[in-house]
Amino acid sequence: MSFPRVETSRGELRIHDSLDDLSTDLVEYISEISEASVKERGVFTIALSGGSLIDMLGKLCDAPFSKTIDWGKWYIFWVDERVVAKSHADSNYKLAKEGLLNKVPVIPSHVHSINDSLSAEEAASEYEFEIRQLVKSRLISVSDINDCPKFDLILLGMGPDGHVASLFPNHSALKVKHEWITFITDSPKPPPERITFTMPVINSASNVAVVVTGGSKAEAFRLAIDTRDVGPKSLGLPARMVQPTKGKLVWFVDKQAALKLDGVEFS
Ligand code: 6PG
Numbered sequence: 001m002s003f004p005r006v007e008t009s010r011g012e013l014r015i016h017d018s019l020d021d022l023s024t025d026l027v028e029y030i031s032e033i034s035e036a037s038v039k040e041r042g043v044f045t046i047a048l049s050g051g052s053l054i055d056m057l058g059k060l061c062d063a064p065f066s067k068t069i070d071w072g073k074w075y076i077f078w079v080d081e082r083v084v085a086k087s088h089a090d091s092n093y094k095l096a097k098e099g100l101l102n103k104v105p106v107i108p109s110h111v112h113s114i115n116d117s118l119s120a121e122e123a124a125s126e127y128e129f130e131i132r133q134l135v136k137s138r139l140i141s142v143s144d145i146n147d148c149p150k151f152d153l154i155l156l157g158m159g160p161d162g163h164v165a166s167l168f169p170n171h172s173a174l175k176v177k178h179e180w181i182t183f184i185t186d187s188p189k190p191p192p193e194r195i196t197f198t199m200p201v202i203n204s205a206s207n208v209a210v211v212v213t214g215g216s217k218a219e220a221f222r223l224a225i226d227t228r229d230v231g232p233k234s235l236g237l238p239a240r241m242v243q244p245t246k247g248k249l250v251w252f253v254d255k256q257a258a259l260k261l262d263g264v265e266f267s
Contacts, residue, residue, distance in 0.1 A: 008266035010225040011208075011249030015258045019213060023056035026211065026252050030057070030153065031065050033207050037152040038073045044152050045140050047077040047197065049165060050092035051157035053211045054099040061103040071105045075139060077112050077131070079154055079202070080166040083120045083183075083193035086113065090191050114195060120183035124195040128181040141206070145245055148180060148204035156202070156210045159189065162220035162237035164210065166196035169236055174199060199241055206247045210239065215256040222260040225251070 006013040016022035030046075037044040048054070059065065082090045086097075093113045101111060112130060114123050131149055134140045141150040156164045167174050168188050176182045176198045183195045202208060212221050223229060224239035234240055242249065 124183040166194035
């Protein structure tokens with residue numbers, strides 16, 4: 001089904017022959033973390049991104065996952081969101097709602113989406129406030145080393161430019177350290193207005209999974225995990241900055257995205 005899993009200093013690599021294998025592995029992984037979190041804390045907090053990742057989560061709606069997952073314990077958040085109406089085709093909320101949330105018995109009040117009637121700045125600040133309340137009540141855990149929320153699982157995609165969430169290469173939002181959620185109004189990828197978790201929040205999660213598929217991402221993916229490459233391009237790459245401080249990082253990759261790994265030695 002896949003190449004062996006490889007443990008590297010940049011996390012675990014799972015390289016798959018097909019998107020079908022990759023998505024099966026991804027949903028098994030999500031279901032295991034969900035089960036472990038519910039067992040340990042009684043809840044499972046998951047933050048979603050947009051992109052093709054959501055299509056892959058479609059398998060969660062099928063047996064056996066649809067029946068075995070404790071959906072009532074899921075609390076759902078968004079790593080990033082485009083500042084558009086929830087009914088807009090660009091909305092990450094709409095994508096997840098139609099691709100997953102409408103099809104499984106999650107509790108509507110557990111779905112924490114962004115307020116789409118506000119400006120990007122206001123929406124970011126309101127979303128951060130909402131998450132702060134849930135950290136105070138310990139529904140969301142808190143990091144042991146800073147005051148950041150510790151989500152049980154953060155799911156990320158990666159663009160061909162190496163962006164993750166709405167954190168783009170060379171953008172000032174990448175440097176935000178003391179806020180949990182920030183906003184941008186000049187996204188290089190449309191739509192321009194977005195809100196996003198900051199890198200410290202991503203790196204405080206218990207588990208971070210990054211899904212990378214397609215040949216257009218092969219070079220950015222190599223830069224993200226080749227620790228011998230210390231050029232400015234690689235060090236400034238958002239995907240390279242994904243380094244959970246205490247959590248576990250797993251890369252779900254297809255063969256095309258892994259094409260440039262030949263010769264990379266993993267330390
Ligand atoms: C966005 C997208 C984006 C996406 C990556 C990977 O907000 O513009 O959500 O960040 O996650 O570009 O997308 P694909 O997996 O579809 O290539």
